[in-house]
Amino acid sequence: MTNNQVDFTSLPILDYSLVHSLKKDEFLSQLRYTLFHIGFLYVKNHPIPEELITKIKSYSTQLFNLPTSEKLRIEMCNSPHFLGYNKLAAEKTKDIDDQREQYDFATETPYTWKEGEPIYRRLKGPNQWPDEKYVPGFKETLLEYIKRLSDFSLEFTQLIALSLGLPPDSLYKFLDPPDEHMNRLKVVKYPPLNELALGSDYSAQGVGPHKDPWITFLLQVNNVQGLQVQNHKGVWIDVPPLDGTFVVNIGIGIEAVTRGVAVATTHRVLTPPPGSIPRISIPFFQTISYDAMLEPLDVPEDIIRQAPRSVVSDADTDYEERFYKNIGNAQLMNRLR
Ligand SMILES: O=C(O)CCC(=O)C(=O)O
Numbered sequence: 001m002t003n004n005q006v007d008f009t010s011l012p013i014l015d016y017s018l019v020h021s022l023k024k025d026e027f028l029s030q031l032r033y034t035l036f037h038i039g040f041l042y043v044k045n046h047p048i049p050e051e052l053i054t055k056i057k058s059y060s061t062q063l064f065n066l067p068t069s070e071k072l073r074i075e076m077c078n079s080p081h082f083l084g085y086n087k088l089a090a091e092k093t094k095d096i097d098d099q100r101e102q103y104d105f106a107t108e109t110p111y112t113w114k115e116g117e118p119i120y121r122r123l124k125g126p127n128q129w130p131d132e133k134y135v136p137g138f139k140e141t142l143l144e145y146i147k148r149l150s151d152f153s154l155e156f157t158q159l160i161a162l163s164l165g166l167p168p169d170s171l172y173k174f175l176d177p178p179d180e181h182m183n184r185l186k187v188v189k190y191p192p193l194n195e196l197a198l199g200s201d202y203s204a205q206g207v208g209p210h211k212d213p214w215i216t217f218l219l220q221v222n223n224v225q226g227l228q229v230q231n232h233k234g235v236w237i238d239v240p241p242l243d244g245t246f247v248v249n250i251g252i253g254i255e256a257v258t259r260g261v262a263v264a265t266t267h268r269v270l271t272p273p274p275g276s277i278p279r280i281s282i283p284f285f286q287t288i289s290y291d292a293m294l295e296p297l298d299v300p301e302d303i304i305r306q307a308p309r310s311v312v313s314d315a316d317t318d319y320e321e322r323f324y325k326n327i328g329n330a331q332l333m334n335r336l337r
């Protein structure tokens with residue numbers, strides 16, 4: 001650990017209203033500190049309308065009450081784009097089942113892959129939607145939510161660039177052009193331990209330790225705790241749900257292109273304790289272009305000098321190695337495991 005390494009025991013709460021005020025520099029300096037030392041933050045007074053969030057929260061609960069036949073009709077295994085429903089424990093982290101049930105959705109995108117193109121481009125294509133008779137208005141509302149989060153996340157990447165002394169649109173070159181940019185989102189349910197039928201297996205994981213690919217904006221839907229991030233000593237720190245906030249976190253792609261100055265932090269989700277209601281969350285992933293090359297940006301020397309490094313992590317590093325080599329293939333392989 002270098003001298004200027006600062007550890008953390010909770011996450012900062014950044015006030016987005018400063019961004020459109022005379023105090024923008026104050027926001028940028030708090031953001032820079034957070035990127036150097038934590039890579040995870042809450043943001044309050046963000047631009048996503050509260051009525052939209054209330055609707056999305058309500059739909060997210062309804063999705064898990066759909067008839068099983070309807071869930072299975074839109075199962076992810078039908079989709080070459082890895083969109084749709086996944087049963088409990090269909091995914092793994094570090095070879096251990098993740099005890100969560102989920103739907104993956106994305107910006108509605110046509111399927112344009114042709115024979116001869118890289119196979120990972122098949123990841124792009126349309127959603128599988130539940131029948132509107134079960135969730136009237138869901139499709140329109142979710143697409144509106146994805147659009148708003150897409151705009152917010154683009155603005156946020158400008159702030160990251162500015163805080164690191166870079167031109168505001170520096171990170172855009174790693175994204176697809178706006179008319180082809182497909183962002184992804186999951187609606188996730190983590191049942192409590194007593195509903196998992198794992199006997200006395202108290203090692204159940206909601207999601208195992210990992211880092212995200214690029215940048216994530218997480219909505220914690222209800223008041224059930226479970227998300228934790230790993231600080232520099234390797235200690236797991238709780239990230240409790242806070243009303244009116246998103247949790248934002250930096251992934252390995254942004255860490256790579258900022259020369260390690262913005263840190264990607266390992267996180268996990270614990271299974272809720274016996275007797276708890278299920279935890280529901282909605283992570284939105286701004287998606288790096290599958291064709292992107294992770295060439296490092298020209299971060300000014302004085303910024304690089306200020307940034308500490310050396311972090312303890314329980315995340316799976318194989319994924320990172322694959323990711324650096326070929327982003328499209330890494331994303332695809334991550335799905336096929
Ligand atoms: O559900 C959460 O709180 C976080 C989930 C997560 O880390 C992920 O899906 O990458």
Ligand SMILES: [Fe+2]
Nearest residue numbers: 210211212267
């Ligand atoms: Fe994550």
